[in-house]
Amino acid sequence: VRTPLSQRQQRRRVSWRRPFPVSGGKNKIQEVSGWFSGDRIPGGGEGGSWTRPEAMAESAREPSCGCKGIRSCLTCEESGSPKLQVRKKYQLTYDRRSGLAVGGEFCGFSKWALPFPGVYLLDNFVSEEEETQLVDMMDRDEWKSSQSGRKKQDYGPKVNFKKRKLKTGCFNGLPSFSHQLVNRMLKCPVLKDFLPVEQCNLDYRPERGSSIDPHFDDWWLWGERLVSVNLLADTTLSMSRDSDNYIQLHPSGQMCNTQSPAPVTDQSERTFHFNGDNLPVHCTGDCRVERTSEAGQRLTCYSDVEVAIHVPRRSLVVLYGEARYKWKHAIHRESIKSRRICSTFRELSEEFSQGGKQEALGKQFLDIALSFQGNPV
Numbered sequence: 001v002r003t004p005l006s007q008r009q010q011r012r013r014v015s016w017r018r019p020f021p022v023s024g025g026k027n028k029i030q031e032v033s034g035w036f037s038g039d040r041i042p043g044g045g046e047g048g049s050w051t052r053p054e055a056m057a058e059s060a061r062e063p064s065c066g067c068k069g070i071r072s073c074l075t076c077e078e079s080g081s082p083k084l085q086v087r088k089k090y091q092l093t094y095d096r097r098s099g100l101a102v103g104g105e106f107c108g109f110s111k112w113a114l115p116f117p118g119v120y121l122l123d124n125f126v127s128e129e130e131e132t133q134l135v136d137m138m139d140r141d142e143w144k145s146s147q148s149g150r151k152k153q154d155y156g157p158k159v160n161f162k163k164r165k166l167k168t169g170c171f172n173g174l175p176s177f178s179h180q181l182v183n184r185m186l187k188c189p190v191l192k193d194f195l196p197v198e199q200c201n202l203d204y205r206p207e208r209g210s211s212i213d214p215h216f217d218d219w220w221l222w223g224e225r226l227v228s229v230n231l232l233a234d235t236t237l238s239m240s241r242d243s244d245n246y247i248q249l250h251p252s253g254q255m256c257n258t259q260s261p262a263p264v265t266d267q268s269e270r271t272f273h274f275n276g277d278n279l280p281v282h283c284t285g286d287c288r289v290e291r292t293s294e295a296g297q298r299l300t301c302y303s304d305v306e307v308a309i310h311v312p313r314r315s316l317v318v319l320y321g322e323a324r325y326k327w328k329h330a331i332h333r334e335s336i337k338s339r340r341i342c343s344t345f346r347e348l349s350e351e352f353s354q355g356g357k358q359e360a361l362g363k364q365f366l367d368i369a370l371s372f373q374g375n376p377v
Helices: 053-061 074-078 128-139 176-185 359-369
Strands: 012-021 027-036 090-095 100-103 112-115 119-122 151-155 158-160 165-167 196-204 212-215 222-231 235-240 246-251 270-274 277-281 298-301 305-311 316-319 328-331 340-348
Touching (some): 196 359
Antiparallel strands (some): 012 027, 090 100, 112 246, 119 316, 151 196, 196 340, 246 298
8 A cells, every 4th residue: 555645755764773682781783774754763673663863863952951859840740750749738927017927817827826037028129120130131141941940040159068069160250230239238237247159040930830849058058148139020938847846826916016117127126025935026116015925825836837928029038047047948839920030149157257167268259259240150
């Protein structure tokens, strides 16, 4: 039976090489040829077929995701990788006026709250015009594929965190467009001595299923404060802990009722008491609410609690103290509704700072970083 002309016109004779098993467990390269149509060559041995060389080259040119291990994004999930199932947790929302994480109306912790120190939020850290300029300058450089559907640009030393080794590599400083951002950060009360040595730009997009799993940032090299500038979209930073220890919740009716938040300063920050817990909570100076609760407590596991920090577009967010060292942070896929860029700045740990064991090495990297002449590494 003759093949229809329309199909014959699409067929081509192609030669290719394949491994052919011989005695001794070795393979011999055999050159074969044949007529075929499409990308697959039928009859390639027992239950198999080969891909033509041109198709293999085309496949190699296609961009792939950077997911490894249990990480996944929409790209690899569509190709058959299993989606990681995340256990649903109780949701509390960070209230910047009081420094409390407060249970929502429809969650299991409605009308309950817990102190949540270590978060600083500043709205409108950059203007709309500055945001447009920053994103335009970032997009002039290559975005490299990263895990969980993200893309990234790194400005920092080359680090092997497992072996605790680092070297300059191609690092030649933070980008020039970050100079004004760093100068502006120094005016914030919690960042008055902040000297960043590394900047990481992350690009999140809903069509890639971008997210970042709950994690701690390294604290061998990076210092206490994690500083992020949130661009192009609002987002939600999700905080969680794996501990099975119990945490005390308190009635949210004891919350601060201050109407207008103010920046944290040495004069406006107070210490309040929750049944003997002497925890610093950020509050404006005109707040007169006493927060010693005798009305009751509620205990629950840390692992059942997730705190949502709503981060507005063009805002600055700083994690430090307990929020940095005791709570993991994440961005869930559901929180990415449109393109979002996050620029995170990190400082050196005490080991690499003045008086530390590796002060000289830290100074070398800091001098490079603050030249503001860098390109992505």
